[in-house]
Amino acid sequence: MNSKLDIIEKEVSVCEKCELHKTRNKIVFGKGSHKPDVVFVGEAPGADEDLAGLPFIGRGGRLLDTWLLKYSLTLENIYIMNAIKCRPPKNRDPLLEEKRSCRDYFERQIDLLKPKVICALGKHGFSNLIKMDSKEAFGKMRKQVHYYQGIPVVATYHPAYILRSPSSEVMVFEDFDLLIEVLRNNL
Numbered sequence: 001m002n003s004k005l006d007i008i009e010k011e012v013s014v015c016e017k018c019e020l021h022k023t024r025n026k027i028v029f030g031k032g033s034h035k036p037d038v039v040f041v042g043e044a045p046g047a048d049e050d051l052a053g054l055p056f057i058g059r060g061g062r063l064l065d066t067w068l069l070k071y072s073l074t075l076e077n078i079y080i081m082n083a084i085k086c087r088p089p090k091n092r093d094p095l096l097e098e099k100r101s102c103r104d105y106f107e108r109q110i111d112l113l114k115p116k117v118i119c120a121l122g123k124h125g126f127s128n129l130i131k132m133d134s135k136e137a138f139g140k141m142r143k144q145v146h147y148y149q150g151i152p153v154v155a156t157y158h159p160a161y162i163l164r165s166p167s168s169e170v171m172v173f174e175d176f177d178l179l180i181e182v183l184r185n186n187l
Helices: 004-013 047-052 059-070 096-113 122-127 159-164 166-185
Strands: 038-042 078-082 117-121 146-148 151-156
Touching: 004 096, 038 122, 059 159, 059 166, 078 096, 117 122, 117 166, 122 151, 151 166, 159 166
Parallel strands: 038 078, 038 117, 117 151
Antiparallel strands: 146 151
16 A cells, blocks of 8 residues: 555445445546646546546546646646446436445545645536535536635536537636636646
8 A cells, every 4th residue: 555545445445335336347446646736526437437447438538638638637737536436337326325425435535635626527526526406507617616625626517418519518628727727826
């Protein structure tokens, strides 16, 4: 074990707090710098991630990679993770019990990473950071800075949404512009 993050990852690898452990192939803890400027947070792993044990490696991950490249963000200065560490069957939304079961791991992970900014990818990633009414439109959370335990949070659309609605990608670039501005102000 090299770090406190590795210790948490080992705990997650044997976790049986919820039913998701029965159907997972691998846990999906995170990837990137252990001292990141930015942490990107999604909701839960998909099928590709469940097989590989790494977040955002499928089609959505490849799209995220293009955004990161455009803004000169690399795994040397960012960290990518999900709030939920195991894939819900058939990519369904995680149940409240599953979210609660992973909450301690999620909070400890963010606390150890100490990012200067968090980028929430999609409504589900955002709602793990910032309390919001489930009926409220996620689009209203964009273009402003929120705070999770004193850390600035910028919201943008999840890559999977953009794959279904490519014309919305221009809004992601607006959000990344804000993300970079907030990052510069917090360096």
